[in-house]
Amino acid sequence: MKIGIYGYGNLGRGVECAIMQNPDAELVAVFTRRDPETVKILTPTAKVEKADNVLLYKDKIDVLIICGGSATDLPVMTPALAENFNVIDSFDTHAKIPEHFKNVDKAAKENGNIALISAGWDPGMFSVNRLMASAILPEGKDYTFWGRGVSQGHSDAIRRIEGVLDARQYTVPVEAAMEKVRAGENPELSTREKHTRECFVVAEEGADLERIENEIKTMPNYFADYDTTVTFISMEELKANHNGIPHGGSVIRTGVTGKDKENKEIIEYKLKLDSNPEFTASVILCYARALVRMKERGDTGCKTVFDVAPRDMSALPYEEMLAHLL
């Protein structure tokens, strides 16, 4: 399958690496809003093009993987590009997914293309597991824990505070809460009881550290509802010890079965990731593969991870799946 990458940040670079690990995928071109001359990619056979030139590749690309931000990029980019390409994105603003779906579906259907939104791990693999587990155990309770991992959004929120030069925010699941869930205790957990937030902040020289710490801890939505710790460190320490983008988490469903609902069943799907964007990209590539196959079977319009049979995600022949994986 011939792949285009639209946007070459952390995620776009991850997609390129994932393509290198999958012999059935070929990177045709990277599209960037920057000056193409300044963008160095890893694949010698692929082109770097201006984003504006994407239409020149209309018949040269099977799937265009859109690696933009969910806040402002994807709501515009994905529907627009779905008019001319089969597309896939990792739109992750959960509350706006139905609206985004509708827009992309219309654009794709009207033009005979296929699209898949919100691929990755959450939304993505976590969603698939929430759905399967709730179908298997209709009487039960869902828990999603995130971390320990870097939240880009929360790190950015700290960076916007006056006097802050750089920051990393780690979302940390409360181990004791997870253990209660895994033991089948079905606890009711408040936001504060599920996760803590650890902030590592580089402040400008002479900045009012007390004010910065207070602004972080009281920030509504982001930090106010959590137990938050703030640690001021040097730029050197940030670069030495907080340069990675790890993440992960667990989706747990606890449910009951039996005549008198006397038996507890617990399903957990757990990720531990050194690189959030590279793993997200690896998931996206599987769904790109599935999308090409679904399109070949005549399917069009917007899809999600819920519509994809596991078989279509894998490059293995079906006979091999039956013999070795079933």
Added chain:
Amino acid sequence: MKIGIYGYGNLGRGVECAIMQNPDAELVAVFTRRDPETVKILTPTAKVEKADNVLLYKDKIDVLIICGGSATDLPVMTPALAENFNVIDSFDTHAKIPEHFKNVDKAAKENGNIALISAGWDPGMFSVNRLMASAILPEGKDYTFWGRGVSQGHSDAIRRIEGVLDARQYTVPVEAAMEKVRAGENPELSTREKHTRECFVVAEEGADLERIENEIKTMPNYFADYDTTVTFISMEELKANHNGIPHGGSVIRTGVTGKDKENKEIIEYKLKLDSNPEFTASVILCYARALVRMKERGDTGCKTVFDVAPRDMSALPYEEMLAHLL
């Protein structure tokens, strides 16, 4: 969907309980090889019928769930019943799945029916997770650990030894091995290093306990390759403390991503089950739902869990999935 249960042992009873938890499913009849008068079921509106009368229900059942054993029942039953019904089974002899698939596919296709084999958790949910994880992380290593749980096959093997009245065998994963895998160490693990086997045995009065213990520990395929412990207990203790059918386990894939494959990513799917047959039955019911939908779309022949989109497993409307689970 109208369901028939063919075979009313632990699994069949589990399916009946699962139907009671799913309002879109209705139990029409249970088919048994025993005298129907002697079989008491929980569903007042359903019939108990002789297995031989199953054809009378040809147009009254959407899916027939075949709850027989994999050794001798299912290889015959599933292809035969697929000639007249949409069927689903939990065939779990991994090595013979390709052959079973072929036989069921032929019978179902020739008669315009749809079938799904090997539903449950292994094969079943574990298989789905092995497939998805290996697709996402093409360069990696798979581990499956089972237990702590009762192995019916191993318990039966002990019961066949002279002087044994009853027995329970627990398959126990080696915690230290699992921790190495979860830490991303990619260990090479022998059979002995992955699982131990705990046997609780009720012997006849005056039986030669040393001989029994030795016969168990040296039994080829079942125990010889494992560290096995044998504990003799009374029938009372067996009934009091070993009456449940718990099981579970973990499918773990560790893989690498990145330009220089410098990042480790770990995916784990974990089950902790109070009742192995009831959970298996709950999974089967989801795939029965999917099968009815796939048939309505015109699909026929033999399928596996690999062919089923998560969406089709759930009773929820798609809009609700998008809004709340994605």
